[in-house]
Structures are given as structure tokens and as C-alpha cells.
Amino acid sequence: MTPFLDNTLDPAVRGSLHAPQPPNTHALILTHGAGGNSNAPLLVTLAETFSAHGYTVLRCDLPFRQVKPYGPPFPAQAARDRAGLRNAVAAMRKQVSGKIFLGGHSYGGRQSTMLCAEEPDLVSGLLLLSYPLHPPRKPDQLRTQHLPNLRTPSLFIHGTRDPFGSIEEMKDALRLIPARNELVEIEGAGHDLGFKGKGQAADLSPQGFARFVEMFGSAN
Numbered sequence: 302m303t304p305f306l307d308n309t310l311d312p313a314v315r316g317s318l319h320a321p322q323p324p325n326t327h328a329l330i331l332t333h334g335a336g337g338n339s340n341a342p343l344l345v346t347l348a349e350t351f352s353a354h355g356y357t358v359l360r361c362d363l364p365f366r367q368v369k370p371y372g373p374p375f376p377a378q379a380a381r382d383r384a385g386l387r388n389a390v391a392a393m394r395k396q397v398s399g400k401i402f403l404g405g406h407s408y409g410g411r412q413s414t415m416l417c418a419e420e421p422d423l424v425s426g427l428l429l430l431s432y433p434l435h436p437p438r439k440p441d442q443l444r445t446q447h448l449p450n451l452r453t454p455s456l457f458i459h460g461t462r463d464p465f466g467s468i469e470e471m472k473d474a475l476r477l478i479p480a481r482n483e484l485v486e487i488e489g490a491g492h493d494l495g496f497k498g499k500g501q502a503a504d505l506s507p508q509g510f511a512r513f514v515e516m517f518g519s520a521n
Contacts, residue, residue: 302348305359310388312381315339316361318396319348325355326399329428330389334407335373338366343406343430343496350510357397361389363409374408383416390423402517404428407465407492411444414451421452426517428509429457431492434466434474448477455482456516458509460490485512 305318316339329351331344339360348358364385365374374382386403393401403413403424410429417423435442455478459471466474468486475482485508487494 305361305392307388307392310391312364312385312388313367314359314361314385314389314392315367316359316389317348319352319356319358319360321352321355321357323355324357324397326397327355327401328357328359328393328397328399329402329404330359330361330386330393330424331428332361332363332386332389332405332409332413333366334405334409334431334433337406338362338370341406341496343494346496347430347509350507354510357393359389359393359396361385363412379412379415382412383419386413386416387420387423400425400517402426402428404430406430406494407433414453414455415447417453418447418450421450424453427453427455428513429455431459431463431465431494432457432471432474433492434470437464440470443474445474445477448474449479451478452480454480454516456485456509456513457482458485458487458494460487460492460494462489462491465492481516483512483516485509 302317302319305316307314333339333341339362344360348360352358363382401424404427405413410432
């Protein structure tokens with residue numbers, strides 16, 4: 302794993318690159334939630350899992366996190382965060398010749414789905430961790446408006462105790478997506494998928510990777 306910076310793009314792409322030996326020519330880009338950064342243990346663990354299977358993995362900080370080390374994103378600048386993800390895809394196209402997959406935790410995953418709803422051919426698939434379907438205790442404020450336009454195959458990983466959306470609410474939302482999609486349920490996990498404690502953290506990476514391979518095929 303090495304630091305990664307491409308400041309020829311605006312917004313710049315900043316994060317950490319996991320370069321496998323040998324590479325399988327494919328790449329995965331992962332980004333963080335509203336309160337985290339690219340060094341979140343969940344992202345590190347997943348990056349190590351995918352890298353061990355030959356994927357070049359970029360864990361990147363969204364533009365809002367590059368501006369301030371703590372605190373939530375700027376609501377009026379969400380489009381810039383999506384531009385940062387688009388630039389991360391462009392940066393990875395310089396690194397690999399195969400497929401590129403995009404995803405992230407919570408806010409990062411939501412911005413990934415919004416970007417791909419606008420640009421359906423941007424990446425080959427999405428890996429979405431704890432999609433924030435609605436704010437906690439506000440099930441009427443659904444974040445689903447763009448889902449009918451999402452035509453990128455998507456794998457959702459979601460805890461059964463996530464206050465941002467129940468499993469049944471997630472299943473209802475995923476029916477809005479015209480592209481192929483699947484849902485992996487992590488029993489007993491909350492929005493952090495167990496990575497603030499012992500929880501299901503040990504089971505998430507192999508389970509999530511196995512379903513990823515089932516959905517998108519082995520890249521080895």
C-alpha cells in the first residue's frame with residue numbers, strides 16, 4: 302500500500318493505492334462515509350481482501366474531506382464530491398487495462414450511485430456498503446429519487462440493525478433499480494457493519510467478496 306495523489310485533475314484524487322502482485326488488470330475504488338476518511342478500518346479491510354485477489358484498489362478521500370479533516374460534507378457541494386469520484390475512475394484507467402468497479406460506505410456509496418445514474422457506462426459495477434436509505438428515525442425522507450435511473454449492476458451490503466434503513470426497506474428500494482442488483486445481509490450489524498467493535502467484522506470481507514465474484518465473475 303502506498304500514498305496516491307493525482308493533482309493534475311480538479312478535484313484532485315488523494316488516497317492510498319493497494320497494488321497487488323500479480324495484478325489481474327482490474328481495479329476497485331472505495332470511498333468513505335460522511336464522518337470518515339479513506340483510512341476507515343472497513344475500507345482498509347476490504348481493500349486488503351480485494352488486493353489479495355489481484356485487484357488494484359484505491360481508497361480515496363472525497364473532495365470535502367480533502368478540504369477539512371473532520372466534520373460532515375458540504376450539502377451544496379455534493380456534485381463536487383461526485384466529480385472527485387469521476388476523477389478517481391479516470392486516474393485508475395491510467396493504472397489498469399481491465400474493468401473498474403466503484404463503491405463506498407454510506408455517503409460515499411450514495412454519491413457513487415448518483416454519479417452512475419447520471420453516467421451509466423462509467424464503471425462495470427458498484428459495491429455499496431450501508432447505503433443510507435433515509436436519516437435515522439425519518440423513514441419518510443427516502444433517498445431513492447435517482448434509483449430508477451441506475452443502470453449499473455450493484456451489490457449492496459447492509460446490516461440488519463442499520464438505522465439508516467431496514468432490510469425490508471432496502472428490498473423495496475432495490476426494486477426501483479432497473480439494473481441487476483443483489484443484497485448481502487450482515488446479521489446483527491449496524492451502520493458501521495461491525496467495524497467499531499467485534500460484531501460481524503471478521504465475516505464481512507470474505508462474504509462480501511464471494512458474492513462480488515458470484516455477481517461480476519472471477520477476475521483472476
